[in-house]
Amino acid sequence: MKTYNVAIAGATGAVGTEFLKLLEIREFPLSSLKLLASERSVGKTLSFHGRSYTVELLDDKSFDGVDIAFFSAGGSRSKEFAPVAAAAGALVIDNSSAFRMDPDVPLVVPEINPEDIWLNKGIIANPNCSTIVMLMAVEPLRKLAPVRRIVASTYQAASGAGAQAMQELVEQTHELIHNRPITPVVFPHPIAFNLFSHNTKIDATGYNEEERKMIYESRKILHDDDIRITATCVRVPVVRAHSISINVEFEAGQRPSLDAIREALAAFPGVSIQDDVEHNHFPMPIEASGIDDVLVGRLRYDLSNEDAVDLFVCGDQILKGAALNGVQIAEVWMKGAN
Amino acid sequence: MKTYNVAIAGATGAVGTEFLKLLEIREFPLSSLKLLASERSVGKTLSFHGRSYTVELLDDKSFDGVDIAFFSAGGSRSKEFAPVAAAAGALVIDNSSAFRMDPDVPLVVPEINPEDIWLNKGIIANPNCSTIVMLMAVEPLRKLAPVRRIVASTYQAASGAGAQAMQELVEQTHELIHNRPITPVVFPHPIAFNLFSHNTKIDATGYNEEERKMIYESRKILHDDDIRITATCVRVPVVRAHSISINVEFEAGQRPSLDAIREALAAFPGVSIQDDVEHNHFPMPIEASGIDDVLVGRLRYDLSNEDAVDLFVCGDQILKGAALNGVQIAEVWMKGAN
Numbered sequence: 288m289k290t291y292n293v294a295i296a297g298a299t300g301a302v303g304t305e306f307l308k309l310l311e312i313r314e315f316p317l318s319s320l321k322l323l324a325s326e327r328s329v330g331k332t333l334s335f336h337g338r339s340y341t342v343e344l345l346d347d348k349s350f351d352g353v354d355i356a357f358f359s360a361g362g363s364r365s366k367e368f369a370p371v372a373a374a375a376g377a378l379v380i381d382n383s384s385a386f387r388m389d390p391d392v393p394l395v396v397p398e399i400n401p402e403d404i405w406l407n408k409g410i411i412a413n414p415n416c417s418t419i420v421m422l423m424a425v426e427p428l429r430k431l432a433p434v435r436r437i438v439a440s441t442y443q444a445a446s447g448a449g450a451q452a453m454q455e456l457v458e459q460t461h462e463l464i465h466n467r468p469i470t471p472v473v474f475p476h477p478i479a480f481n482l483f484s485h486n487t488k489i490d491a492t493g494y495n496e497e498e499r500k501m502i503y504e505s506r507k508i509l510h511d512d513d514i515r516i517t518a519t520c521v522r523v524p525v526v527r528a529h530s531i532s533i534n535v536e537f538e539a540g541q542r543p544s545l546d547a548i549r550e551a552l553a554a555f556p557g558v559s560i561q562d563d564v565e566h567n568h569f570p571m572p573i574e575a576s577g578i579d580d581v582l583v584g585r586l587r588y589d590l591s592n593e594d595a596v597d598l599f600v601c602g603d604q605i606l607k608g609a610a611l612n613g614v615q616i617a618e619v620w621m622k623g624a625n
Numbered sequence: 626m627k628t629y630n631v632a633i634a635g636a637t638g639a640v641g642t643e644f645l646k647l648l649e650i651r652e653f654p655l656s657s658l659k660l661l662a663s664e665r666s667v668g669k670t671l672s673f674h675g676r677s678y679t680v681e682l683l684d685d686k687s688f689d690g691v692d693i694a695f696f697s698a699g700g701s702r703s704k705e706f707a708p709v710a711a712a713a714g715a716l717v718i719d720n721s722s723a724f725r726m727d728p729d730v731p732l733v734v735p736e737i738n739p740e741d742i743w744l745n746k747g748i749i750a751n752p753n754c755s756t757i758v759m760l761m762a763v764e765p766l767r768k769l770a771p772v773r774r775i776v777a778s779t780y781q782a783a784s785g786a787g788a789q790a791m792q793e794l795v796e797q798t799h800e801l802i803h804n805r806p807i808t809p810v811v812f813p814h815p816i817a818f819n820l821f822s823h824n825t826k827i828d829a830t831g832y833n834e835e836e837r838k839m840i841y842e843s844r845k846i847l848h849d850d851d852i853r854i855t856a857t858c859v860r861v862p863v864v865r866a867h868s869i870s871i872n873v874e875f876e877a878g879q880r881p882s883l884d885a886i887r888e889a890l891a892a893f894p895g896v897s898i899q900d901d902v903e904h905n906h907f908p909m910p911i912e913a914s915g916i917d918d919v920l921v922g923r924l925r926y927d928l929s930n931e932d933a934v935d936l937f938v939c940g941d942q943i944l945k946g947a948a949l950n951g952v953q954i955a956e957v958w959m960k961g962a963n
Contacts, residue, residue, distance in 0.1 A: 436929050440778035440870035442820055442859065456818075461802050464795060477911055480794075480864050482780055484907040484923055484937060493883075493902070493925025493935075502928065515929035519870040519937060521780065524862050526818050532778035532857040532870075545831075564831070569822040573815055585822055587831025590840065591774050591853035597831075599822060599857060 290318040291621070294353045294377070296345050296368060297360030298322035299331055301450040302382055305610035306357045311336055313614060316621070323349050324360065350375040355617050358382060359609065373409025378620060380411050380613045387412040387504055394507045397615040398557050399426045404620050411616055414508060415500040416608030417441050417520065420529050422505060423581040423607065424600040427555040428548055429509070432541040435594075436515040438534040439501060443485065443520060444572060446527035446604045448473055453526055460524065478524050485520035495520060528572035529604045536595040545586060548596065552583050557607065562586055575601035579611055628656040629959070632691045632715070634683050634706060635698030636660035637669060639788040640720055643948035644695045649674055651952060654959070661687050663698070688713040693955050696720060697947065711747025716958060718749050718951045725750040725842055732845050735953040736895050737764045742958050749954055752846060753838040754946030755779050755858065758867050760843060761896055761919040761945065762938040765889040767847070770879040773932075774853040777839060780861045780868035781823065782910060784942045786811055791864055798862065816862050823858035833858060866910035867942045874933040883924060886934065890921050895945065900924055913939035917949055 293310065297303040303324075310317065322333055323345040331342045343349065345364065350356060350372040358365050358372075359382040369379045369386065386392040393403035394412045396419055404411060414422075421439055428434060445456040452473040460479035462469045469477060476483045487496035494502070497520040506512050523530075537543070543551075552558050561570045562584035570582035581602035589595035602608055631648065635641040641662075648655065660671055661683040669680045681687065683702065688694060688710040696703050696710075697720040707717045707724065724730040731741035732750045734757055742749060752760075759777055766772060783794040790811040798817035800807045807815060814821045825834035832840070835858040844850050861868075875881070881889075890896050899908045900922035908920035919940035927933035940946055 438776045438872050438929070440857075442780065442861065457802060460798055464799050464802075475905060476909060480862060481909055481911045482861060482863060482868060483909045484905065486905045489902045489905070492928060493923070494928065495905075517872060517927045517929040517933070517935055519778075519923065519935055521868070521870065521937070523780065523820060524818060525820060530820060530859070532859065534776050534855060564827045567813060567822065567824045567827070567833075571814060571819055571821045573819045585831070585857065589855045590830060590832065591776070591855040595855070597855055597857055599859070 288316055289621070290316045291354040292319045292352050293317055294321040294323055294350060294356040296323045296356060296358045296364065298333060298342055299324050299328040300359055301446055301453065301605055302359035302609045304333070305605045306359065306613065307333060307335055309610055309614045315614065321349065321353065325364070347371050350377050353377040355380065357613055369410050378407065378411065378617070379409060380413060380616050382413040382609050382613055384415065384500065386410050387414065388507065394504060395616050396422055396508055396612060397619050398423065398555065400508055400510065401619050404616060405623065413609065413613045413616065414504050415497070416447055416604045417443060417497060417529055417531065418501050418504045418508070419608050419612055420581055420600060420602035421501060421531050421533060422508060423558055423602065424533060424583045424598060425535060427551040427558060428535055428543070431543040431547055431551055433538040434514060434535055435538050436536040439516065439518040440532045441518065441520045442523045442525065442530035444523070444525040444527050444529055444604050445478060447529070456524055456526060474522070478522065480524060482521055482523045485522055525572045526576065527604055528575040528601050529608060530570065530572055530599065530601045533598050533600060534589060534595055535598070536592060539594055542594050542596065545588065545596070548586060557581060558583055560584065570599055570601035572601055576603050577606070578603060579606055581607055626654055628654040629692040630657045630690050631655055632659040632661055632688060632694040634661045634694060634696045634702065636671060636680055637662050637666040638697055639784055639791065639943055640697035640947045642671070643943045644697065644951065645671060645673055647948055647952045653952065659687065659691065663702070685709055688715050691715040693718065695951055707748050716745065716749065716955070717747060718751060718954050720751040720947055720951055722753065722838065724748050725752065726845065732842060733954050734760055734846055734950060735957050736761065736893065738846055738848070739957050742954060743961065751947065751951045751954065752842050753835070754785055754942045755781060755835060755867055755869065756839050756842045756846070757946050757950055758919055758938055758940035759839060759869050759871060760846060761940065762871060762890070762921045762936060763873060765893040765896060766873055766881070766886055769881040769885055769889055771876040772852060772873055773876050774874040776872040777854065777856040778870045779856065779858045780863065781858060782861070782863040782865045782867055782942050783816060784865035785867065794862055794864060812860070816860065818862060820859055820861045823860055863910045864914065865942055866913040866939050867946060868908065868910055868937065868939045871936050871938060872927060872933055873936070874930060877932055880932050880934065883926065883934070886924060895919060896921055898922065908937055908939035910939055914941050916941060917944055919945055
């Protein structure tokens with residue numbers, strides 16, 4: 288079996304460490320492994336298959352001989368080093384938003400548009416986490432009938448803002464329980480026992496960046512510039528799985544039956560149905576955390592629109608929302624490249 | 626000034642104690658005050674204007690001479706004792722769902738349908754908390770143009786399930802932070818760092834009871850049987866304010882300008898606009914907690930539908946969502962009855 292020289296840029300972050308775990312769990316065919324990060328993490332060691340690896344500095348010379356480079360070191364580092372890695376011959380799988388809307392860079396969810404992988408010119412972008420989780424639930428429905436509109440409201444975990452944000456959620460909550468004063472550092476507002484509109488920049492449309500990602504990345508992934516999407520993105524005091532309340536409107540007169548939708552969801556790889564009406568047991572972040580599949584439930588006909596259905600979905604933000612999707616892209620690419 | 630003999634049934638609960646506080650803060654014109662509860666709370670004392678009141682047993686004889694009775698003792702106690710109180714001559718303001726859809730019982734949000742108060746036959750129902758919070762944001766918009774459809778997703782606080790649920794949220798979170806095992810008691814699922822579909826009974830439509838309340842109570846309050854509503858109700862780890870992501874679709878071609886909507890919201894009593902795009906400061910549960918007004922923000926044109934707008938609202942579940950709305954009903958009634 289062919290093996291690969293792999294690098295992880297941003298190896299010590301929330302997504303980077305998950306990349307490492309996944310390469311181990313999924314027995315990724317490695318010939319060598321390089322862990323890269325910025326200066327402040329250089330010299331740290333991380334364990335992989337029982338061996339200790341030392342984190343090296345991410346720089347222009349990091350990618351000589353590298354076949355596959357997973358990037359999760361922030362947008363500015365991706366902008367600087369992903370082209371360097373690609374020029375050195377590596378396939379870059381970039382988890383940042385730096386190249387997602389670049390027409391020369393495929394944006395891929397392997398269960399949805401794997402064919403786009405072959406259009407890459409050295410860089411493949413990993414989509415936004417909320418976008419991936421939403422589309423995993425919507426794509427099976429699109430296989431049954433054209434989807435014309437989506438209304439989505441998110442319940443996003445702290446992990447989307449990185450490892451320090453997850454820590455801030457837990458520690459700030461602890462302080463608050465003991466009536467000690469709190470000072471938000473990572474998030475602009477208290478996250479303990481609170482929620483707030485996703486704190487990305489709002490443009491003239493009134494939508495924040497996260498919401499615009501859900502709209503425009505979805506169109507690119509689905510190759511459907513006509514699909515109409517509105518999203519409201521909200522951060523909630525949950526550690527690492529995103530939830531999304533989704534209203535899906537089909538082309539007029541073409542709403543499939545719930546049975547057909549259930550069948551399509553069940554058949555779709557990476558989706559598990561959790562829709563136990565009798566026991567009131569539906570997708571929950573604590574059950575979506577740490578698993579590969581996206582959980583889908585609360586499936587019902589929309590009583591307000593005869594062309595629409597409602598559903599609720601949870602997916603691990605670090606796994607399918609980031610690292611797992613990236614590793615899956617590499618796996619499809621390796622299979623096809625041989 | 627005329628004064629009233631007032632009783633609070635369920636005086637020791639989350640909403641009951643808030644009724645008491647509000648009567649004090651708002652200098653409700655009392656001649657006497659009776660605190661009623663079930664057997665297990667009898668003998669407890671509660672303070673009111675510096676005086677100690679002893680909780681008495683809620684029974685058939687509790688309402689002799691009572692002018693106004695606030696009920697928040699659960700649906701079954703309302704069913705049993707509200708008619709008794711009304712027969713004894715009291716005006717009952719009932720916070721349970723027992724009589725809300727009864728055609729003989731007005732369902733009132735004083736800012737929206739105060740005139741319905743005068744149709745009462747002894748009982749006035751206080752609407753569901755999520756319904757009140759949603760309609761406070763929607764009614765100003767309805768004054769500008771007909772609203773044909775609402776898509777709502779809720780982020781509901783623990784307080785909606787009572788004082789013990791609020792305590793469970795805090796204590797369970799504390800246990801979890803210390804890696805100690807947790808056992809949900811009030812809620813069917815862990816609420817700490819988690820969220821779940823509102824655990825009320827789901828009927829054949831696939832909607833749970835909370836969602837059906839938002840649909841059918843809204844129609845009754847608005848006197849609009851044609852308004853189409855879909856709601857997805859979700860419990861989140863927040864203590865006492867509900868948030869709702871709302872998509873409002875107007876009659877085709879009649880969407881008002883954002884300026885007109887902003888003006889209508891600002892002019893509406895009980896609503897405050899919190900829509901600071903520059904500082905990314907929008908309605909948050911911690912800021913909506915303990916205040917009378919419902920906070921509205923994230924107002925924008927829906928990019929997916931030229932007849933719709935999106936907005937986000939937070940309201941204190943115990944205040945405007947329950948006790949405050951009830952006291953306001955009584956205040957309108959007192960004013961009109963004199």
